[in-house]
Amino acid sequence: MQFHRDGYRPGDPDLLPAAPQVKDRTPELPDAVDVLIVGTGPAGTVLAAQLAAFPDITTRIVERRPGPLEVGQADGVACRTVEMFQAFGLADALVREAYWVNEVRFWGPSEADRSKIVRTGWVEDTPEGLSEFPHVIVNQARMQQFLLEHAAKSSSRLEADYGIEFVGYEMNDSDHPVTAQLRHTDGTEIAVRAKYVVGCDGARSNVRRALGIRLEGDAANHAWGVMDVLATTDFPDWRTKNVVQSAGKGSLLMIPREGGNMVRCYVDLGVVEAGDAEIRRTTAEQLAEVANAILHPYSIDVQQVAWSSVYEVGQRVAARFDDLTPDSQADATPHLFLTGDACHTHSAKAGQGMNVSMQDAFNLGWKLAAVLQGRSDAALLRTYSEERQAIAADLIAFDKHWSAFIAQPALDPEHPELGGVTPADMQAEFARQGRYTAGVATQYTPSSLTGAADHQHLATGFEIGTRFHSAPVRRVADAKRMELGHSHRADGRWRVYAFGDSSSAALGEFATWLTEGEDSPVRRFTAADADIDSVIDVHGVFRGSHRDVDVTALPEILLPTSGPLGLQDWEKAWAADDRVDIFAERGIAAEGAVVVVRPDQYVAHVLPLTARAELREFFAGFLLPVEVPVAG
Numbered sequence: 001m002q003f004h005r006d007g008y009r010p011g012d013p014d015l016l017p018a019a020p021q022v023k024d025r026t027p028e029l030p031d032a033v034d035v036l037i038v039g040t041g042p043a044g045t046v047l048a049a050q051l052a053a054f055p056d057i058t059t060r061i062v063e064r065r066p067g068p069l070e071v072g073q074a075d076g077v078a079c080r081t082v083e084m085f086q087a088f089g090l091a092d093a094l095v096r097e098a099y100w101v102n103e104v105r106f107w108g109p110s111e112a113d114r115s116k117i118v119r120t121g122w123v124e125d126t127p128e129g130l131s132e133f134p135h136v137i138v139n140q141a142r143m144q145q146f147l148l149e150h151a152a153k154s155s156s157r158l159e160a161d162y163g164i165e166f167v168g169y170e171m172n173d174s175d176h177p178v179t180a181q182l183r184h185t186d187g188t189e190i191a192v193r194a195k196y197v198v199g200c201d202g203a204r205s206n207v208r209r210a211l212g213i214r215l216e217g218d219a220a221n222h223a224w225g226v227m228d229v230l231a232t233t234d235f236p237d238w239r240t241k242n243v244v245q246s247a248g249k250g251s252l253l254m255i256p257r258e259g260g261n262m263v264r265c266y267v268d269l270g271v272v273e274a275g276d277a278e279i280r281r282t283t284a285e286q287l288a289e290v291a292n293a294i295l296h297p298y299s300i301d302v303q304q305v306a307w308s309s310v311y312e313v314g315q316r317v318a319a320r321f322d323d324l325t326p327d328s329q330a331d332a333t334p335h336l337f338l339t340g341d342a343c344h345t346h347s348a349k350a351g352q353g354m355n356v357s358m359q360d361a362f363n364l365g366w367k368l369a370a371v372l373q374g375r376s377d378a379a380l381l382r383t384y385s386e387e388r389q390a391i392a393a394d395l396i397a398f399d400k401h402w403s404a405f406i407a408q409p410a411l412d413p414e415h416p417e418l419g420g421v422t423p424a425d426m427q428a429e430f431a432r433q434g435r436y437t438a439g440v441a442t443q444y445t446p447s448s449l450t451g452a453a454d455h456q457h458l459a460t461g462f463e464i465g466t467r468f469h470s471a472p473v474r475r476v477a478d479a480k481r482m483e484l485g486h487s488h489r490a491d492g493r494w495r496v497y498a499f500g501d502s503s504s505a506a507l508g509e510f511a512t513w514l515t516e517g518e519d520s521p522v523r524r525f526t527a528a529d530a531d532i533d534s535v536i537d538v539h540g541v542f543r544g545s546h547r548d549v550d551v552t553a554l555p556e557i558l559l560p561t562s563g564p565l566g567l568q569d570w571e572k573a574w575a576a577d578d579r580v581d582i583f584a585e586r587g588i589a590a591e592g593a594v595v596v597v598r599p600d601q602y603v604a605h606v607l608p609l610t611a612r613a614e615l616r617e618f619f620a621g622f623l624l625p626v627e628v629p630v631a632g
Helices: 042-051 077-088 091-097 138-155 206-211 284-295 353-372 378-408 423-432 503-515 523-526 612-620
Strands: 032-038 059-063 103-109 117-124 161-163 164-173 178-182 190-198 214-219 220-234 242-244 251-256 263-271 300-313 316-318 336-338 472-475 481-483 496-500 536-542 571-576 591-598 605-607
Touching: 032 042, 032 178, 032 605, 042 059, 042 138, 042 353, 059 164, 077 353, 091 138, 103 423, 117 336, 117 423, 138 503, 164 190, 164 206, 190 206, 190 353, 206 336, 220 284, 242 423, 251 481, 263 284, 284 300, 300 378, 336 378, 353 378, 378 423, 496 503, 503 523, 523 536, 523 612, 591 612, 605 612
Parallel strands: 032 059, 032 190, 059 161, 103 242, 190 336, 496 536, 536 571
Antiparallel strands: 103 117, 164 178, 178 190, 214 316, 220 263, 220 300, 242 251, 251 263, 472 481, 472 571, 496 591, 591 605
């Protein structure tokens, strides 16, 4: 991380100096805000952490609970989510504390005695090379705490206001068009005017209700019990992830938790009638009995149940994720949004709920900041629902398939007519779905924010529309081995990674044009009094050794001065690592390539180093040009 750029100060570098705006802030909610976030769940805390980077944007977050979440339901953290946490500077703390899911092991009925289970196989949980980060397990409450602490340490000093519920809203024609009605737990009602309201308030969302939007989809018909247990056992794979199929006694999914002792058990309770209230009264003791029946001849002796619940699998999605309706004018822009469980609900089997919810917020946050800071037109906000509805539809389709598949009984060789799956089938399906469960299967389709694939051959490993797949490099200035993707921060900036040609001549010309060219998008979309990298952050990646690159001889865009002291930024120039060559790993052509990356870490475009007009026109599709002072 970089610090001291605004001047030397001792102490914790993660605790940023409070912005001047913070000094005048009162504990009470103000009359007007730019963004009102409703709910401190996974989506709400990501959005808060992201918007906290902009102290000039007035953001407040309200939560109907009396305090922070203490016991969370979700716990699976996909590789993609860890990559996102890296952009906030939180990945190291997360992976240190987490349980790492390394293998998935499979158990099924013994051929010799089908009343007993035996281990039938295993697969690597995450395919090799899919991400530099592992799939980990951390309690949802802890994930949210990481993000809330990050927001509180930011220059915005953003903290949640607890014990406040969203009741409803009214629209008006002012510059704060949403008047949100809120209610304290003591019954006191207040009104807050907002430019934008984001409902991150879960499956029973009051914001969604106020918008008149319903979750629609399949009714639940299969019940599962879930419990986090501290137990002693003779089951040999207690500390690995397991899929257990018994002969006629149901299925069990076991996922170890952080801390070295706790394990989450998902217990198959079978098919139920929709609306069956009795199944929800299943106790933790009853869940343990079912689990022990499935595990025979092994057993678990539960010493403590940290948390338990019973739920029915169902998949539902909202018809729209914002306040625009089919009757809205073509140029209308949204002012209320839905994220996470407020607009899509599904099973917990693939561990996607918290992860997709966080990606919803990461998609929306930078767009809100760009509009509120005047870098983009408000039309940009229409892309949130357009992009994330498609992702939610994919999630629902996957979850239907996955929930049905994992709930199937073990195939009885003597009665194949009864149906079911073999242990080999289960193992193969887990391996096949690795990319999706790791969270890296998302791909945005061509739009104003995602270019066409005409030049994809120049960088085949950076597929347009997918997340930027990091790879090792050497930082030229200090020879540090790093992941290139870790230079990306959650600060709302676009990234341009210019990968060099064989002689670096084209890379040098491209960087010079970005720095000096009259038609450079950097100059066109960056205010004259702003840092040169404040909107578009440019990095150069050179072939060959880092020792062959003289940083001080590079164009200004690769050694820019910024901040109040005008200090040089030595962290824009990179070279291939002699151990793992990023040019080979990511299929960079001999003539080099330009890889444009969105603020939420997704590849927006791949272009040649010579593509001046194409790059300028791409950025012109969503960035507003700055006013150029008239001489004289």
